[in-house]
Amino acid sequence: MSKSRTAANSKIFLEAQDCLKLAIPLAIAQLFDIAINFTDTVMMGLLGSQTLAAGALGSTTYIAFLWTSSGMISAVGILAAIAFGAGQLQRIRKIACQGLWLTVPLSIPIMLLLWNMTPILLQLGQQESTVLLTQSYLRAIVWGFPALIGFSVLKNLMSALNHPQLIMMIMVIGVVVNAIGNYILMFGKLGLPALGLAGIGWASTFTLWGQFIAGISFISLDKELRTYQFFGHWYRFNALVFREIFKIGLPIAILFAIEISLNTCIAYLMGYLGTVTLAAHQIAIQTTQIVFMVPLGISYATSMRVGQKLGENDLKGVRRSGFVGMALGAIFVSIVALIFCLFPDSIAGIYLDTKNPENAKVVQLAIALLHLAVASQIFDGIQVIAGGALRGLKDTRVPLIIGLLVYWPIGLGSGYLMGIYFHWGGVGLWFGLVLGLLSVAVSLIWRFYCKTTGLLASRAIAIQEN
Structure with a gap:
């Protein structure tokens, strides 16, 4: 009885270790993710109270769509984790490709909605002057939404394969790049025009695409991850796997x-x-x-x-x-x-x-x-x-x-x-x-x-x- 209890306690301890190896980098990544929003908010305040209010309205709207979309994309990580546990290499590849395919039908309607938020925000009783500023921000950051969803796919894949450190490193760098981009585009440094609140949106778009490209590059160059050949047949659409992701994610x-x-x-x-x-x-x-x-x-x-x-x-x-x-x-x-x-x-x-x-x-x-x-x-x-x-x-x-x-x-x-x-x-x-x-x-x-x-x-x- 004592030996069995010791064995059970040992398994619990080992599980806690394995969970923390995944959880700590993912938690740090989440903290740096919210740090980007915090940095944006602080820098919006440098442009005045009305700009801060308009930026907060746009950021809240954008994050609401992001959070909902991330729920759908989380199905990629779930299915990849199960396939990883079962040693099904080919299935992981299919899940990765179909997850990237999903970014297209998921992004397009949301981008159209974000581009045309002005009448909706006015109907919700927001001031017209504030809404005009908000729209300038949304029409800049909207172009980064596909990259944001694509990076979410990569984040789920790396987590499922026990490689969250790559994601953490990319997001830490992203905070610094985003802050520098904000400063340059807000105030028109390096000979660029001063874009104000829209500049913060464009800085986020450039940062999001940078994170997505960096994620693909790291996966392609990493010795272990390269064996999965995630993007070798990205053009092949698999309706069965796509439907499974959608069914679990919705x-x-x-x-x-x-x-x-x-x-x-x-x-x-x-x-x-x-x-x-x-x-x-x-x-x-x-x-x-x-x-x-x-x-x-x-x-x-x-x-x-x-x-x-x-x-x-x-x-x-x-x-x-x-x-x-x-x-x-x-x-x-x-x-x-x-x-x-x-x-x-x-x-x-x-x-x-x-x-x-x-x-x-x-x-x-x-x-x-x-x-x-x-x-x-x-x-x-x-x-x-x-x-x-x-x-x-x-x-x-x-x-x-x-x-x-x-x-x-x-x-x-x-x-x-x-x-x-x-x-x-x-x-x-x-x-x-x-x-x-x-x-x-x-x-x-x-x-x-x-x-x-x-x-x-x-x-x-x-x-x-x-």
Whole structure:
């Protein structure tokens, strides 16, 4: 009994090591990804408050489409991880090619929509002068969208094949290149015209294409990856594999869209409650979003580990990979939650001068919301990793149903009831958000447990019959 327990503990330890080898570079890559947006926002502020508002509006719109599209593309990583675990080299090549094919039908309609956002934004009540600036930004950055989706395909492939370091390195360089490009094109340096906000959009486009080309180059030059010959037959369309990617990816994309719409709606309701509430909410949500990049990296790693074990037909390994990923995420978010509890005033001080009496109300409310963010961070981190584990099993439809039944009815419904109807304000809206995330986390963990239990039971029956 002691030997078996020691062996089990050893397997858990080894799984944690393998998961972290994937998760750490992916988490760093996610942090540098958000660093690009942060840099853009800071540099937009150099052009004035109206430019900052217009840029924020354009960036929010662009990121919403990016996040939804990345849900679709994540199916490439899931299928590649399963094929990698099964040692199916030719299938990985087909998945890679069809993933790149998918960038075309995915990018074109989104590019057309981004190009023609002016009437939509005006209908949403945005000021015309702001919308005109926003459109100049969107019509510059829109040309980088295909490269962004293509790079997402490469990121998923490299993660599935246990090579996330390449992606991390490219994204770190991308932050520096983007900042330099912003400066040159915003202010018209090196003899170029000063393009203002549009210059930031063009800098992002050039950076995105640079990242995509660098990704293809690294894959083509790397001694190990070259054996896969990913792009040897890129022109061959495989309807069966393409349809499989679409079938798995569509529910993920819809679920991501639901999550984005929930967060956007809550932000609008915060604005309805006043500028103090909205400012305090921005401090809390911005802080949690930065921290969330680490559980998101662990989620991607967990998807790949579960997929690889599924490909190896190691069903006990599948369950172990999923729950080890959740445990690692829980440990990290618990440490962060403790920091939120102990130093909320210091966190608020990053964004505002806490000694200025004019900021007193915002700081006070922000501290209250950061205390609630302790719970939201724990539940959000666990639910995104549990969702990643299920995606590794190609289980995407049930998580979508859970999201439809929980995020809006429970998360937004209870938040609206407490925040608006019962006049709890921003605190009530955050209570609803926490309740929604808790419900999703419990549901997804239970789903993973039931799914893996069913797989193990089927295996046991098959062994008995043979």
